[in-house]
Structure formats: structure tokens, C-alpha cells
Amino acid sequence: MKSLQGFLKLISEETRLRVMMLLNEEALCVCELEAILDVPQPRVSKILSKYRDLGLVIDERKGKFIYYKLDLKDPLHQTIVSSIKEKRDTIEQLSIDYQRMLKKEEILNACQGSPTNVDGPSD
């Protein structure tokens, strides 16, 4: 119950849900999330720390950047995320975020290194 409740509480807040849906697609670093979602960096970090507390993400450093990706071990969590993803087209904000993620190179003024623009971060 605690696991489910913590999970639901996490995604009950809009920005946190948006983060989950993006990290469910691919690994992203803080500055990419900051740019895609257009929210301040400390807020992104705080959100990710909640994910970390619940053990829902894996982080991996690549050069200057730390990439986060979803790591849902609970099948129920996976099912819920999948069912939301299936309806993504019908949820405007999630669609927008997804489109922005696909074109993130164009909006990555946030990170100086523009990690996705270079042919691979120095790792």
C-alpha cells in the first residue's frame, strides 16, 4: 500500500507526472528536463530527488551531465504509466512535452554543453 500510495501521490502533481512521462520515454538530464518542461532547475532537481527517494529512477553520469531514467520495478506502476502513455495524445500538456522532447535540440539553450547536440558527451 505504501508503495502504491507513494507512487500515486508522486504523479498526482502535474509537473511530477510530466517528468514521469518523459523519463518513461528516454533518459534525460536535469537541464534537458528544465528546458523541455520550462520549469526552474531547482524544481526539477527536487522532483527527481523524490523519484530517487522512492527508488523509481536510475541516474548515470555521463561527463558533466547526470542522466535519469525511469526504473519501475512494480508491475502495477508500470501498468499505470503505460495506460497513461496510451492516452497521451488526448492529454494536451503531455503531448506538448513529448513533442518538445523529440525536438529538444532546438530548445537546449539551458545547458551550455548542449549534451544532445554533441556527438556524445565525454564519458
Add this chain to the structure above:
Amino acid sequence: MKSLQGFLKLISEETRLRVMMLLNEEALCVCELEAILDVPQPRVSKILSKYRDLGLVIDERKGKFIYYKLDLKDPLHQTIVSSIKEKRDTIEQLSIDYQRMLKKEEILNACQGSPTNVDGPSD
């Protein structure tokens, strides 16, 4: 988004989720919920009022009692509830609640009329 967010926020609180899972099984009145969940009546009423605000329940008076049942119009909401129900056995509190609901006649000291004990409320 608002619909999904409101829904997730609603079930992000334990007692409210417990109510949802019960009302997903059958129509129940306030005093039955009070007895099954073992929470004070005003709290049950307040929870149901949130459901009403979001248009997620239908209420029907039968004699002295008002029976509530889930009325999920959004397929995504339905999918989420179904997926939780599928895992109910693995979530202790939800299992307990369900068992208590099946045997609610034995614990219905809360409602004087014991609605489920009589052969049908006077409606």
C-alpha cells in the same frame, strides 16, 4: 489533464483510494463505508463530496440511506482502477477492506437500520 490530475490526486490519499476500490465493487451507503473502513462518518461524507465534485459517483436514495456507486466516464480512469483491482490481493489494506465488505452484515452496528440486513429498504 485537469481530469486526470484531479483523479490521481483523489486516489493519492489512502482512505480515498480505499473508498474508490469499494465503490467500484458495489453501491454502498455512508454508514456502510463508515463501518467497513472504520473511519468517522464526517470523513466519509467529505470524501464522497470530493467524488461528487469530480462527477465520479452517482448517488441514489433508498429509504433512509443514500447509496453511492462509482461512475467513471473516462476510460483512463477505468483502466487505472481496473489495474489496481487486479493487484488487490497483493495490497493488504485493500484485501482487508474487500473481505470486510463481503461480510458487512456482521459489522454493521453503525447504521441502525442495518440496510443490508433487511430484505430491501423502503424505497
Add this chain to the structure above:
DNA sequence: CTTTCACATTCCATTATATGCATATGTTAA
């Protein structure tokens, strides 16, 4: 070693949420 930069964290004010208790409402039944 020092600077830079990505990221994390703390502090603080604001706002929201939870919940117990008392009480109001409204229906039923006498």
C-alpha cells in the same frame, strides 16, 4: 589548484490539505 558548470539542497513564505468536533440539513416515520 582554480574556475566553471550541472545539479542538489536549504531556507522561507505561502498555500493547501487533513481531520476532529460540533452542528446543520433533510428525510423518514410516528
Add this chain to the structure above:
DNA sequence: TTAACATATGCATATAATGGAATGTGAAAG
């Protein structure tokens, strides 16, 4: 009309969530 009971709501307060600004940390690159 009144009494009884199911349900709803108001109020007060405890508690916590939210978010912005400033600052801390630590890896990387020079």
C-alpha cells in the same frame, strides 16, 4: 409536528505540500 436518524457541512487547527531565491556540492576541464 415532532423525534430519530443518515448524511452534510462549518469551523478550528494541525500538518504538510509548494515553489521561489539563494546557496552549497562536487565533478570536469583548463
